[in-house]
Amino acid sequence: MTISLDLPRHTDDTDVYYRRYAGLPTVDFFRQAVHPPGEVAWELGCDDLDDFFDAVDPAQVRALVVGGWDADADAVVERLVAEAHRLPALRALFFGAIPQEALEISWINQTDVTPLLTAFPDLERLETRGGMGLRLSPVRHERLRMLRAESGGLDGDFVRGVAACRFPALEHLELWLGVEEYGGDYTVDDLAPILSGDHLPALKHLGLQDSDRQDDVAAAVATAPIVARLDGLALSMGTLTDDGAEALLSGQPLTHLRRLDLHHHYLSDAMMARLRAALGSVDLDLEAQGDPDEFDGWLFTSVNE
Incomplete structure (x- = not known):
């Protein structure tokens, strides 16, 4: 079961997972941090956020694919909201991008995503995965x-x-x-x-x-x-x-x-x-x-x- 990042029909072909998002190639920040910040969609785990903001110019970032938390999605939202002023170019956000092999979709702890819309008035694309706690x-x-x-x-x-x-x-x-x-x-x-x-x-x-x-x-x-x-x-x-x-x-x-x-x-x-x-x-x-x-x-x- 995969996340349909660029909106192909739902598929079980894991080879398509994370290839592209919002028209941009998706890059795992942990493995490949050297890229023009605005030319890729950054795949981040919650533990990567500190390093990401230190290593990448966030002002150029257009797309984020965020996952990798266990239970505290609230803290991830709070961090993104706190950093919103440093992400003026952000237009696309996938929140909860956790693959099936890590966590079944029904087991993903979500949260209130309203603050993401409030903090990012120029956001054009918001996608979530997981329904438990989603508000x-x-x-x-x-x-x-x-x-x-x-x-x-x-x-x-x-x-x-x-x-x-x-x-x-x-x-x-x-x-x-x-x-x-x-x-x-x-x-x-x-x-x-x-x-x-x-x-x-x-x-x-x-x-x-x-x-x-x-x-x-x-x-x-x-x-x-x-x-x-x-x-x-x-x-x-x-x-x-x-x-x-x-x-x-x-x-x-x-x-x-x-x-x-x-x-x-x-x-x-x-x-x-x-x-x-x-x-x-x-x-x-x-x-x-x-x-x-x-x-x-x-x-x-x-x-x-």
């Missing part, structure tokens, strides 16, 4: 263009926090909603402010993914006002069945979409054929078809533990 309070941020939360289960408070934020420049919103067993106690109703689009006037891509309630999410999306403004929609990685796909086909037109990502699903062959026929002009991803009978009717998301 976001309602905030307005003028420049954020991408917000992604990778998790095996998102807390309802976090989802409601995202929904209550004002992001006038946000173009890409991606939430791995996850499963209840690993903290995903969100409800579909929590998504209503997002689906209305009232606070997201610039949104072009919406991902509501990896849900064990993917049919219910699809039904809500099928009539959501924001969909008419989107170029890309992802309802992938979850437990989508023919019921959810039927809701999509019965709802508002989707032929304006450039891409519809439904990969990792439990659709029948007949339903996949109907989707292809109805959405012939759309880049439709129907890969990774699951068999609902394989595990005695149990359906699994792509990412959970």
Whole structure:
């Protein structure tokens, strides 16, 4: 299980891990500290922060990939916030970049990331990994263009926090909603402010993914006002069945979409054929078809533990 740093589709190919982030080659600071500071995305563990600020001109740094803590994510946020004045060029931050071999996604201790948005008003891209303890309070941020939360289960408070934020420049919103067993106690109703689009006037891509309630999410999306403004929609990685796909086909037109990502699903062959026929002009991803009978009717998301 890997972090999709440059937004390829979720993959288990660990060879792609950390190659690039935010359009920049990613460099492990601990191993390679001699690089033009603004031409790479710096991969840091929390123990590297002191050495990093001593060795690199932070004023030129454009992208950080931060992970490597055990339990105290609060302290990492506090340190980054304290150093914000020294990072005026920072535009992209991946917070919680901890690979599966180090820690399962559901075991990553996260924290309140609101101070990161407050301290970095020019940040354009914020991504997090891990749902345990992840929080976001309602905030307005003028420049954020991408917000992604990778998790095996998102807390309802976090989802409601995202929904209550004002992001006038946000173009890409991606939430791995996850499963209840690993903290995903969100409800579909929590998504209503997002689906209305009232606070997201610039949104072009919406991902509501990896849900064990993917049919219910699809039904809500099928009539959501924001969909008419989107170029890309992802309802992938979850437990989508023919019921959810039927809701999509019965709802508002989707032929304006450039891409519809439904990969990792439990659709029948007949339903996949109907989707292809109805959405012939759309880049439709129907890969990774699951068999609902394989595990005695149990359906699994792509990412959970």
